[in-house]
Amino acid sequence: MQNSPSHTNAPYTLLPEDPSPARPPASSRRPVKVFAATAASVVFLTSLVMLIVNQSPETPTESDHPPRSDPSVRDRLSYNWTNAMFAWQRTAFHFQPEKNWMNDPDGPLYYMGWYHLFYQYNPDSAVWGNITWGHAVSKDLIHWLYLPLAMVPDRWFDAGGVWTGSATLLPDGRIVILYTGDTDESIQVQNLAYPANLSDPLLIEWVKYPDNPVIVPPAGINPEEFRDPTTAWMGPDGTWRILVGSKVDGSGIALIYQTSNFTAFEAQPGLLHAVNGTGMWECVDFYPVSTNSSNGLETSVVGPGVKHVLKASLDDLKKDYYAIGTYDPVSDTWTPDDPEADVGMGLQVDYGRYYASKTFFDQNTGRRILWGWINETDTDYDDLAKGWASVQTIPRVVTFDNKTGSNILEWPVEEVESLRLNSTEFDDILVEAGSAVLLDIGMATQLDISVEFEIEGSDALEALEEPEAIIECATAQNRTTLGPFGLLVLADKSLSELTPIYFHIAKSTNGSLTTLFCADETRSSKALEVFKKVYGGPVAVLDDEKFTMRLLVDHSIIESFAQGGRTVITSRIYPTEAIYGAAKLFLFNNATGVNVTASLEIWQMNSAFIRPFPLEEM
Amino acid sequence: MKALVCFLLLLLLLATLPSPTRSFEFPAREMADLIDQTCRLTPFYDLCISSLRSDPESGAADVRGLARIMAGSVLATASRTLDRIQELLGQAPDPETERPLAYCAELYIPVVKYTLPQAIEALGKGQLGFAVYGLSDAGKEAEECEKNLSGQGGSPVTEGNELVRNLVDVAVAIIEILQRSF
Numbered sequence: 001m002q003n004s005p006s007h008t009n010a011p012y013t014l015l016p017e018d019p020s021p022a023r024p025p026a027s028s029r030r031p032v033k034v035f036a037a038t039a040a041s042v043v044f045l046t047s048l049v050m051l052i053v054n055q056s057p058e059t060p061t062e063s064d065h066p067p068r069s070d071p072s073v074r075d076r077l078s079y080n081w082t083n084a085m086f087a088w089q090r091t092a093f094h095f096q097p098e099k100n101w102m103n104d105p106d107g108p109l110y111y112m113g114w115y116h117l118f119y120q121y122n123p124d125s126a127v128w129g130n131i132t133w134g135h136a137v138s139k140d141l142i143h144w145l146y147l148p149l150a151m152v153p154d155r156w157f158d159a160g161g162v163w164t165g166s167a168t169l170l171p172d173g174r175i176v177i178l179y180t181g182d183t184d185e186s187i188q189v190q191n192l193a194y195p196a197n198l199s200d201p202l203l204i205e206w207v208k209y210p211d212n213p214v215i216v217p218p219a220g221i222n223p224e225e226f227r228d229p230t231t232a233w234m235g236p237d238g239t240w241r242i243l244v245g246s247k248v249d250g251s252g253i254a255l256i257y258q259t260s261n262f263t264a265f266e267a268q269p270g271l272l273h274a275v276n277g278t279g280m281w282e283c284v285d286f287y288p289v290s291t292n293s294s295n296g297l298e299t300s301v302v303g304p305g306v307k308h309v310l311k312a313s314l315d316d317l318k319k320d321y322y323a324i325g326t327y328d329p330v331s332d333t334w335t336p337d338d339p340e341a342d343v344g345m346g347l348q349v350d351y352g353r354y355y356a357s358k359t360f361f362d363q364n365t366g367r368r369i370l371w372g373w374i375n376e377t378d379t380d381y382d383d384l385a386k387g388w389a390s391v392q393t394i395p396r397v398v399t400f401d402n403k404t405g406s407n408i409l410e411w412p413v414e415e416v417e418s419l420r421l422n423s424t425e426f427d428d429i430l431v432e433a434g435s436a437v438l439l440d441i442g443m444a445t446q447l448d449i450s451v452e453f454e455i456e457g458s459d460a461l462e463a464l465e466e467p468e469a470i471i472e473c474a475t476a477q478n479r480t481t482l483g484p485f486g487l488l489v490l491a492d493k494s495l496s497e498l499t500p501i502y503f504h505i506a507k508s509t510n511g512s513l514t515t516l517f518c519a520d521e522t523r524s525s526k527a528l529e530v531f532k533k534v535y536g537g538p539v540a541v542l543d544d545e546k547f548t549m550r551l552l553v554d555h556s557i558i559e560s561f562a563q564g565g566r567t568v569i570t571s572r573i574y575p576t577e578a579i580y581g582a583a584k585l586f587l588f589n590n591a592t593g594v595n596v597t598a599s600l601e602i603w604q605m606n607s608a609f610i611r612p613f614p615l616e617e618m
Numbered sequence: 619m620k621a622l623v624c625f626l627l628l629l630l631l632l633a634t635l636p637s638p639t640r641s642f643e644f645p646a647r648e649m650a651d652l653i654d655q656t657c658r659l660t661p662f663y664d665l666c667i668s669s670l671r672s673d674p675e676s677g678a679a680d681v682r683g684l685a686r687i688m689a690g691s692v693l694a695t696a697s698r699t700l701d702r703i704q705e706l707l708g709q710a711p712d713p714e715t716e717r718p719l720a721y722c723a724e725l726y727i728p729v730v731k732y733t734l735p736q737a738i739e740a741l742g743k744g745q746l747g748f749a750v751y752g753l754s755d756a757g758k759e760a761e762e763c764e765k766n767l768s769g770q771g772g773s774p775v776t777e778g779n780e781l782v783r784n785l786v787d788v789a790v791a792i793i794e795i796l797q798r799s800f
Contacts, residue, residue, distance in 0.1 A: 113732025139733070139755055201736050364728065418762075614747020 076381040078529035079576055086386035088579040089556040092446050093419050093608040094374075095144050095392040097134055101126050101383070102390040104228075104283060104356035105371035106133055107167035107177050110364045112201035115141050117371070118150055119392070120164060126383040131161035133179075137202055137613065140415040141369070141395045145613035150206050151179075157191055157212045159184040164283060165191075166358065168232040168240070168262075168299075173198065176262045177206070178229040178242060181213060187223040189213030190244060192262055202613070215257055215265045221246050228283045231360065232259075234300040236329050243272055245281035245312060252281035252312055252344060256332055272310070273334045278344030279316035283356045286310050286334070287368060289324070289400040289408065296368030296398070298361045302329050307400065309408060310334050312343050313356050320349040320357050320372070324406065338406065347407055350393075351537040352519060352560075352570035353377055359398060370396040370410060374557060377521075377531040377572045391557050393570060401566060404540050409565040412552060420448055420603040429598045431589040434479070436488060436495070439602070444490070444585040445555055446605040451587075453485060453503065453547040456595045467507045473518035473536035476500035481593035488586035489551065489558055490524065492578040499524040499573050500588065501560045503539075503547050515541045517549075517562035519569045526576045539567035553585075554605070653677075656684050660791035662784050669785065681795055686741050688789040689749065692756060693734040695785055699760075699778030700726040706774065722763035722775060729756045746797050750790055757786035 095117065096102065106118035114137045121134030135150040151162045158181030165179025174194065181191045191212040196205035217223040225247045232240040240262070243254045252275055256268035272286070288297040292305045311322035321344045325336040336342045349357050350372060357372035372393045376383055383389040396410040424441045431437050441447075466480065476484050486502025488495070504516045518536030525532065539562045541547060552559040558571045575583065589596050653676055657666035669691045670676040676687055703723050707716065737752030760782040767773035 113728050113736065139728075145751075201732065365724070614751060615745070616747055617744045 073381050073384045076379070077385055078379045078382050079525075079527035081382065081385065081527075081576075085576060085579060086382075088445075089386065089574060090388070091391055091554045091557055093142065093416070093605055093610075094394060094554050094557055095136065095610060096388065096390065097121060097146065098612075099126070099387045100124065100389075101128055102134065102373070102392075103128065103131075103375070104164045104373050105358050105392055106165055106179065108358065108360040108369070108371055109167040109169060109175065110360075110362050111169070111175065111203060114139060114201055114203075115362075115364075116167075116203060117144065117392070119373075121149070123149065126387055126389045127380050131163060133162050133206075135204075136610075140418065141413050142415045142418065143608050144610045146611065147202060147204055147613050147615075150204075151193060151208070153182075155181070155208060155212065156184045157181045157189055158208075160186055163188075164228045164356065165193075166229060166231040166242075167360070169363070175203070176232075178214070178232075178262070180227040180229065183213075188217060188226045190215035190227075190229050190257075190265075209263065211263070214263055215244070215267075218255070218267050220248070221255070225280050226255075229257075230284055230286055231299050232262075233286075235332070241268075241332065243284045243286055245284040247280040247315075248274070250279060251276045252278035252314065254281060254284050254286070254310070254312070268332060270332060272332060273336075273343065275342050275344050278312070278314055278321075280314070281312035281343075282315050283313040283320075283358060284311065285322075285358055286327075287359050287361070288327075289368065289398065291400050291402065291405075294399045295366050296361055298363065302327065307337070308334055309398075310336075310343050311349060311357065314344055318355055320355055321345070322347055322349050322408070324400070324408070341406075348537060349410075350568045350570050351517075352535045352568075353572050354393070354570045367413075368398045369413065370398050372396075372570070374570050374572060378527070378574050379529050382530075382574075393559055394552060396565070396568075403542060404566070407540075407566060410568050411561065411565040412550075412559070416448070416552070419606045419608060421606050423601055423603040426598070426600045426602075429587060429600075430595055431485065431587045431598060432595045433589055433591045433593060436586045436588040438493070439585045439587060439600070441585060441602050441604075443581065443604065444583045445553065445580070446607075447551065447553040447585070448603040448605050449487070449549070449551040449553065449585075449600060450602075451487065451549050451551075451598055451600040453549075453596050453598050455482060455485075455547075455591075456597065467509045467511070469509060471506045471508055471514050471516065471538070473504065473516050473520075473534045475522050475534055476502055476518070476520045476588075476590055478504075479590045479592050480504070480506075481591060483589075483591045484518065485547075485589040485591055485596045486549065486587075487551065488584075488588050489553055490573050490575050490578045490583050491586055492575070492582050493584055495586075497523065497525055497575045497578040498586075499558065499571065501549065501551060501558065501569070501571075502588070502590075503541075503549075503562070504536075514538050515547070517560070517567045517569065519558070519560055519571045521571060521573065524571075524573045524575060527574055530574050535569050535571065537567050537569075539563050552605075651677075652679075652681070653684065656681055656792055656795065657788075659795055660788040662788050665784055666788045666792075669788070681792065681799075682741070682744075685749075685789060685792040685796060686738060688785065688792055689734065689738045689741055689753060692753060692782060692785045692789055693730065693738065695778060695781050696726060696734060696756060696760070697730050699775060699782060700730050702778060703775055718766045719775070721766050725759040725763050729759050733759075741793070746793050750793050750797075753786050753789050753793075757783045757790075760786070 101122040103120040109116050117136050118133045121132050122129050124130050132149045133151040135147040136144045138144045153162050160182030163180035167177050177193045181189050192209035192214045193206050195203045196207045217226040230243045232242045239260045242257050254272040257265040259265045288301045288306045307324050308327040313320050323336040323343045325334050327334045354372050359370045362369050374391045376389045394412045394416050399409050401407050401409045482505040484502040484504040488498045491498035500520045506514050517539040520534045521532040550561040560569045587598050653670050657663050660666045673687045733752045737749045740748035760779040764779040
């Protein structure tokens with residue numbers, strides 16, 4: 001038992017040295033007792049105040065003024081944004097730093113009870129530059145706590161930026177990170193880093209291998225097109241393989257490197273795969289999925305009942321594409337199941353504003369988890385004025401779609417459901433052709449929505465459907481016999497601003513029907529220079545299925561999942577009117593020939609209170 | 619003379635009587651030691667007292683030491699609760715009983731394996747915020763386990779869940795004493 005001499009102004013901790021009951025009471029105890037009682041009531045009052053403060057809803061604390069910023073920035077905003085409007089755009093439960101620019105998610109992993117997320121981060125500005133690795137941890141993939149920067153560009157081999165990379169957990173418990181460094185001469189190299197202290201569960205300090213880089217661009221590869229090393233997987237010979245994306249003659253390629261110790265790498269003569277005309281492959285990801293269970297698979301798993309997903313972020317299109325195929329560990333090659341839907345030609349990971357996605361195997365729960373970066377679609381000047389840019393999606397579980405056999409399913413991790421507050425249920429609401437129904441749910445800016453639609457009497461009307469030459473998402477105002485129908489999100493009462501998320505059933509010229517899942521941002525905001533287009537893609541709706549959607553609405557981001565995650569669209573929305581209490585939710589049916597009925601369950605979502613880790617020490 | 623002798627004998631008698639102890643003179647609370655003072659500032663006084671006093675090192679501990687002992691109690695209770703859950707799972711219950719129990723095990727395993735040991739270690743290093751976060755998380759997982767079980771009326775694990783939550787509340791309150799002191 002010791003007194004703490006450095007804290008003499010806290011009499012409570014300086015209680016008598018010998019606290020045994022046999023000691024006769026000293027008169028000095030009475031003031032201590034009074035102090036204890038006072039302290040207790042102070043604690044109670046403070047806790048009460050803290051409770052009230054923490055529970056107040058997010059309302060703008062600044063008055064409704066234009067933001068204070070450089071006049072040259074303010075003159076070029078895409079709208080007369082006020083502080084209140086900008087403040088509303090911040091998300092409540094999606095990961096984003098407190099301020100400044102973020103892009104690709106990096107090195108996600110689970111270690112000693114914590115999920116780790118690293119991310120491309122500019123600590124100095126709300127536009128890309130001076131790229132470091134930001135760092136955050138969470139126990140549940142939802143409630144994140146910011147940690148100090150993990151790596152900054154302080155060596156010649158990453159002076160131009162600590163770019164994207166991946167983590168590998170070794171069987172002996174070590175963690176290795178491989179990342180792209182942009183050197184002081186703008187050459188892209190691959191570097192090794194590892195935790196300074198594996199007994200620190202927060203993995204705060206990182207060490208860069210002194211003899212970096214471990215891989216330099218090979219002959220025949222453009223040194224500015226060689227980046228984003230993947231998580232390693234073990235081959236049959238017990239050595240490790242990684243992929244680095246690049247480009248040759250307009251073909252996107254995945255280069256293979258082999259290592260036994262992560263410091264010495266050997267370039268493999270062949271490529272894992274290449275696809276003509278797809279351009280530079282950034283953020284390559286390569287992972288196994290089980291075809292006969294919903295469990296995730298550790299990255300090295302091969303064998304029967306396993307297929308491999310190969311994914312690339314196409315630099316030319318700024319879209320993430322993937323394909324499912326078979327990996328041959330002996331020849332180190334991968335072949336797509338459907339060559340017509342090869343990487344870059346077929347399925348997209350997400351049909352919205354989405355890029356640089358990366359998965360990891362969560363060994364805690366046995367899931368394959370997917371992260372994706374969501375950029376802003378407002379202007380750089382808007383971002384500089386509001387002081388931040390970009391969000392990450394809610395992490396998604398990836399599984400193989402057994403029913404179609406030809407795509408993956410993505411679904412928000414179930415931990416997001418811990419944010420659900422109260423819910424409202426609507427059963428069998430009739431939405432007549434050409435109408436909208438306002439859903440009375442109170443606030444409509446932080447929601448988890450599950451909805452299923454049924455078309456009434458569609459069979460006879462199928463024949464009436466006009467065939468379309470090009471099957472793609474068009475605006476929700478393109479009315480056809482069978483749709484579109486869906487939800488109007490972040491809509492104001494007068495529908496002067498609205499974001500339709502919907503199904504559109506199209507008939508091709510050969511008579512077959514395709515369902516498209518779409519998000520129409522064209523009328524989402526009155527701000528003229530915000531980038532607003534129609535996003536979406538096809539979604540298989542099987543015979544025994546209704547049309548189902550799940551939406552996570554979180555201020556300026558909407559994540560929309562159709563048919564259990566067969567097709568996903570992430571949208572960035574910046575309304576000028578449909579914000580705070582003015583934002584509403586409607587059902588709509590723009591079909592000319594059918595009514596739809598909808599059943600919904602809608603939850604209000606709590607904030608995730610993402611904040612700095614309480615690191616201060618006594 | 620006789621009166622004087624009697625008086626002196628009386629005085630002698632009185633002098634040999636055991637004098638009333640100080641605790642007789644003053645109210646019992648004046649005897650309060652650090653454990654008592656500390657437990658008063660927690661939401662479960664009796665639980666706090668019994669938990670701390672059952673540890674032989676608590677008598678000589680300062681507030682930080684008491685916090686560590688209490689955090690140790692949380693870990694011990696969580697471990698016992700997890701053992702109970704796994705015992706029940708081992709009895710091959712029907713699927714309706716099994717599912718929430720398995721979910722509870724999933725919640726408790728990282729708590730026992732990582733969260734609470736890290737909170738205890740953080741306390742030892744003076745990382746009070748880290749310790750509070752971990753202990754609070756353990757309490758939340760116990761609450762989540764209980765929510766999931768309670769559909770079945772009187773779960774045998776309920777006692778453990780409630781004890782964990784109450785011990786967490788006590789431990790966090792003790793750490794908050796430390797946090798206020800600095």
